[in-house]
Amino acid sequence: MSILVTGGARSGKSGFAEKLTMKLAGEAVYVATGQAFDAEMKQRIALHREQREAAGYPWATLEEPLDVPELLARLSGGEVNAKGQAVLVDCLTLWLSNVLLSVEAEADRQELVEREISRLVQSVQAFRGTLVLVTNEVGDGIVPEYALGRLYRDLAGRMNALLARECAQVFLVTAGIPVELKSREYKL
Secondary structure, three states: OEEEEEEOOOOOHHHHHHHHHHHHOOEEEEEEOOOOOOHHHHHHHHHHHHHHHHOOOOEEEEEOOOOHHHHHHHHOOHHHHHOOEEEEEEOHHHHHHHHHHHOOOOOOHHHHHHHHHHHHHHHHHHOOOEEEEEOOOHHHOOOOOOHHHHHHHHHHHHHHHHHHHHOOEEEEEEOOEEEEOHHHOOOO
16 A cells, blocks of 8 residues: 655654554654755754654664665565565655756756656555655745756656555645545546
8 A cells, every 4th residue: 555645844744654654564664865965954864863763663764865666666565565564755855856956967857857757656556565655745835936946846746646646545734734635536
């Protein structure tokens, strides 16, 4: 079962996703996509690690900033299921940023990133086990001033919509309050 957790920055989505994962499985693999390029990001990553450790839950942390689709393919089924582990990926918008910046200078960067999004969606479709994905709703804010920012916003929106279609449950977290959306979907 795959679950998508989305919301704005500092909405409480990561905390909710962690608690949900802990409820769903006795132990889990935490896939961290963030990269510490500056002191502030190093502090954020350290704080997240400390919070997980303080929870007393058996997290196995794997850092994967770029090839999340391949990592999910390796984690699907097999040993993860044998141990009854869930997999939590936090966060896909950081992963998307990493992927976009890795091909920023390429003329066909949009197509390259869309290909990676397709790989991600395929790995979620094929995943056997409990998978919780965290992402951001970046399109709720202002229109970015720069072309790269607008491309990122558009790609994140498409990625989120594609993943929401594949996931059994989709939660929107706003002001620390999670609301399950998929069961409330209005179908035309």
